[in-house]
Amino acid sequence: MIRPEGHPILAAALDVLMLPLAGVRPRIVNLAEGRVLEIGVGTGLNLAHYERATELHAIEPDPHMRRRAEARAHGLSIPVTVHAAGAEAMPFPDAFFDTVVATFVFCTIPDPEAAAAEVVRVLRPGGRLLFAEHVRSTVGPVYAAQRTVDPLWQRLAGGCHLTRDPVALFAAAGVTELEVHRRGAAWAPMPVVTGQGRRAG
Numbered sequence: 001m002i003r004p005e006g007h008p009i010l011a012a013a014l015d016v017l018m019l020p021l022a023g024v025r026p027r028i029v030n031l032a033e034g035r036v037l038e039i040g041v042g043t044g045l046n047l048a049h050y051e052r053a054t055e056l057h058a059i060e061p062d063p064h065m066r067r068r069a070e071a072r073a074h075g076l077s078i079p080v081t082v083h084a085a086g087a088e089a090m091p092f093p094d095a096f097f098d099t100v101v102a103t104f105v106f107c108t109i110p111d112p113e114a115a116a117a118e119v120v121r122v123l124r125p126g127g128r129l130l131f132a133e134h135v136r137s138t139v140g141p142v143y144a145a146q147r148t149v150d151p152l153w154q155r156l157a158g159g160c161h162l163t164r165d166p167v168a169l170f171a172a173a174g175v176t177e178l179e180v181h182r183r184g185a186a187w188a189p190m191p192v193v194t195g196q197g198r199r200a201g
């Protein structure tokens, strides 16, 4: 959960903590086209990879993360606006975006169902959701370990949950044509999926 004062230590450490996932970013973000929204942009690690976006909006509720993302946005060749907002109630009209990008954020959003509904609302019909997320394990003993560690992990990692299933959330919210790729070993303690889907046209 985002405390009103944010997570200054996590924001300062995030770039290093996220290094193992660096290879996943360009593959997802390079696909974003047109008017793009990134939810929970963090420190802005994806920003340099938006090669085909014409206009970029990002939301981020944590002021420490947001400051870093704004600094990264300076000097990019596309216009970038970083908004102080959470994904559960976004300050955009219906059907405003061609693409929504979510990387490693549905683990942390306090109300992921509301956020998934908002993603569908702000996407234009036929618009694309691109995602990379860590998910609950499909291996029974690993999932059991995730559930045991999860309460402590949430406290240490700014509200991050280990046991969520964002792809099921997207489907329930109305994202169609879902393509999902599982990455890494089946026994990974923090399995990662990448993929995309569309708002029904």
Ligand SMILES: C[S@@+](CC[C@H](N)C(=O)[O-])C[C@H]1O[C@@H](n2cnc3c(N)ncnc32)[C@H](O)[C@@H]1O
Residues within 6 Å of the ligand: 001, 002, 018, 039, 040, 041, 042, 043, 044, 045, 046, 059, 060, 061, 062, 065, 085, 086, 087, 088, 102, 103, 104, 105, 108, 109, 110, 111
């Ligand atoms: C693990 S970080 C990932 C940051 C970034 N997406 C990335 O890939 O590097 C999770 C991010 O989710 C943000 N977050 C937390 N609650 C949120 C909410 N309700 N809506 C949008 N983002 C949120 C956090 O502030 C943090 O920046």
